[in-house]
Amino acid sequence: MAVGVKVVARPGSLTQQMYVPAIAEGLGVTFRHFVKNFWGNLTHRRGQTDIATIEYPEQKKPYPERHRGLHRLMLRDDGQTRCVACMMCPTACPAHCITIVPEEAPDGRIEKRPRIFEIDELRCVVCGLCAEACPCDAIRMDTLEHAKPTYRRVDAILDRDELLSRGSRSVAMQGGVGAFWREKVTGKRQAPPAGEVVPAGPPPGPVRPGPRSM
Amino acid sequence: MDYGSTAFVVVAALAKIVFLLLIFGMGLASILTWMERRQSAMMQDRLGPNRANIGPVKAWGITHFLADAVKFLFKEDFVPPKAHKFFFALAPVLAMAPALIVFAIVPFGASVCVGAATEVQPADCTQPLRLQIARLDAGLLFYFAISSLSVYGATLAGWASHNKWAMMGGLRASSQMMSYEVTMGMAVLGAFLVYGTLEPGAMVSQQWSFSQWGIFSQPLGFLLFLTAAIAETKRTPFDIPEGEPEIVGYFVEYSGLRFGMFFLGEFLEIVFSSAIIVTIFLGGWHFDLPFFSPEEFVRTHVPNWVFVAITVGVWAGKVFLFSAFQLLIRWSLPRFRSDQLMQLGWQRLLPLSIANVLLTAGILLYKQSG
Numbered sequence: 001m002a003v004g005v006k007v008v009a010r011p012g013s014l015t016q017q018m019y020v021p022a023i024a025e026g027l028g029v030t031f032r033h034f035v036k037n038f039w040g041n042l043t044h045r046r047g048q049t050d051i052a053t054i055e056y057p058e059q060k061k062p063y064p065e066r067h068r069g070l071h072r073l074m075l076r077d078d079g080q081t082r083c084v085a086c087m088m089c090p091t092a093c094p095a096h097c098i099t100i101v102p103e104e105a106p107d108g109r110i111e112k113r114p115r116i117f118e119i120d121e122l123r124c125v126v127c128g129l130c131a132e133a134c135p136c137d138a139i140r141m142d143t144l145e146h147a148k149p150t151y152r153r154v155d156a157i158l159d160r161d162e163l164l165s166r167g168s169r170s171v172a173m174q175g176g177v178g179a180f181w182r183e184k185v186t187g188k189r190q191a192p193p194a195g196e197v198v199p200a201g202p203p204p205g206p207v208r209p210g211p212r213s214m
Numbered sequence: 215m216d217y218g219s220t221a222f223v224v225v226a227a228l229a230k231i232v233f234l235l236l237i238f239g240m241g242l243a244s245i246l247t248w249m250e251r252r253q254s255a256m257m258q259d260r261l262g263p264n265r266a267n268i269g270p271v272k273a274w275g276i277t278h279f280l281a282d283a284v285k286f287l288f289k290e291d292f293v294p295p296k297a298h299k300f301f302f303a304l305a306p307v308l309a310m311a312p313a314l315i316v317f318a319i320v321p322f323g324a325s326v327c328v329g330a331a332t333e334v335q336p337a338d339c340t341q342p343l344r345l346q347i348a349r350l351d352a353g354l355l356f357y358f359a360i361s362s363l364s365v366y367g368a369t370l371a372g373w374a375s376h377n378k379w380a381m382m383g384g385l386r387a388s389s390q391m392m393s394y395e396v397t398m399g400m401a402v403l404g405a406f407l408v409y410g411t412l413e414p415g416a417m418v419s420q421q422w423s424f425s426q427w428g429i430f431s432q433p434l435g436f437l438l439f440l441t442a443a444i445a446e447t448k449r450t451p452f453d454i455p456e457g458e459p460e461i462v463g464y465f466v467e468y469s470g471l472r473f474g475m476f477f478l479g480e481f482l483e484i485v486f487s488s489a490i491i492v493t494i495f496l497g498g499w500h501f502d503l504p505f506f507s508p509e510e511f512v513r514t515h516v517p518n519w520v521f522v523a524i525t526v527g528v529w530a531g532k533v534f535l536f537s538a539f540q541l542l543i544r545w546s547l548p549r550f551r552s553d554q555l556m557q558l559g560w561q562r563l564l565p566l567s568i569a570n571v572l573l574t575a576g577i578l579l580y581k582q583s584g
Binding site (some may be wrong): 033 | 260
């Protein structure tokens with residue numbers, strides 16, 4: 001069986017086959033872009049150019065609202081961690097990067113709290129399953145920060161206090177019952193102290209500088 | 215130190231060599247390495263390298279070429295164990311040296327009238343100092359002879375590296391450069407006929423008026439020569455010897471300063487091919503314009519040395535702009551395939567260049583006889 005050769009007729013007008021007019025046209029396109037970008041950049045009018053470059057360290061593109069970044073642990077109204085050490089997140093974690101050692105909580109209404117809560121950000125695959133598994137809205141990944149590079153591996157392991165330092169108060173239902181967990185416990189509704197409830201929406205994240213001209 | 219004495223000739227030649235090769239040629243080639251990246255970025259709606267700075271002096275990142283040089287100096291100079299040591303070391307030199315040597319024939323400015331340089335339009339320029347390193351009657355033949363040697367650089371690099379990809383790159387380089395040298399010689403034959411000389415200085419002096427520029431008497435010759443010259447520099451759309459996505463090329467085993475020499479040699483070839491095209495087709499250092507003659511005005515109104523300085527500046531500006539044009543071509547056109555390259559060279563450019571020679575000869579014969 002001989003291998004056949006099929007000659008494909010190349011479409012192309014005479015100007016394309018002569019090369020020179022087609023090349024001149026192409027050079028015109030690139031030259032127009034060059035002049036526009038060069039002149040706009042030279043006269044510090046970046047807005048008039050087509051340049052798409054973001055000059056990273058000085059200029060950052062804001063992460064999208066639902067970006068999964070570094071973890072943080074959320075707080076109750078009284079500033080304690082919302083985490084009840086239920087072990088849902090280390091169970092859900094496919095990378096086994098969460099270590100929780102529970103302890104007895106002094107507050108009688110809560111059974112446990114984490115004595116040690118560590119997340120190895122080098123192991124984390126940023127899947128977000130931990131935040132999804134949490135019944136208490138205690139762990140979130142909405143810091144809009146990415147894991148910082150470190151000189152030592154151990155520095156990439158975030159402990160409880162560091163995770164809590166990024167935390168803020170959550171208005172979600174604790175334990176998934178009732179509008180306010182106090183209502184369930186005390187039987188009467190207590191308005192949260194004024195100014196302590198953070199309204200729902202994006203938390204006060206890290207500073208996100210907008211686009212800056214050169 | 216009298217005009218015409220041995221000492222004068224030697225000092226003048228050395229001064230011209232230092233200016234043309236070390237200051238202009240190397241300087242422009244170095245800056246072109248940065249310009250290539252910056253210009254291509256601007257063409258592609260990017261910013262390109264704009265970070266390098268010396269203290270507070272940033273100047274759009276123009277000092278990137280210095281950073282590159284420092285980097286090349288401090289990188290490991292790796293030689294493959296089975297490489298041919300001598301030829302491996304020789305190849306970068308052979309790739310760079312011809313591009314430097316051929317600068318000798320390029321006239322880069324009007325003649326200085328020694329002894330009367332401060333006079334406006336010296337009446338008798340009895341002691342002219344030509345701004346051309348060597349005035350050879352063989353002229354462009356010398357250029358073809360020397361630039362043919364640069365094929366040895368690529369081929370030797372490919373062979374001595376003991377690497378199959380480098381070998382293929384070297385083979386491709388040799389076949390491509392030999393093919394396009396034929397077209398190159400043929401393309402410039404028409405210009406020889408028109409000018410009646412091989413000497414670049416005489417060619418430039420015949421292009422004193424704008425309408426006398428070689429590009430108008432030899433438009434086809436200009437296009438063919440330009441194409442062949444780009445092919446000689448082994449750059450896109452003729453960068454088959456390199457072909458980054460497929461074989462990387464004849465210098466794949468080179469690192470550090472040896473690679474830097476190939477790199478700089480490539481840009482020196484751009485500068486030189488621009489210089490030779492400016493000399494043959496674009497009026498050299500003349501700056502006559504279509505409807506008025508600034509050159510004539512300047513020549514009759516400023517001291518001789520100022521006029522010479524302006525002509526050198528004009529020549530340098532033309533070479534710079536044409537180098538930028540070559541970069542524009544390199545970043546606009548896609549690469550040919552190897553067989554397409556040969557087809558273009560032998561089946562289209564060569565017949566066209568021969569036709570150009572015949573046509574030019576016919577027209578000249580008709581003009582002379584009638």
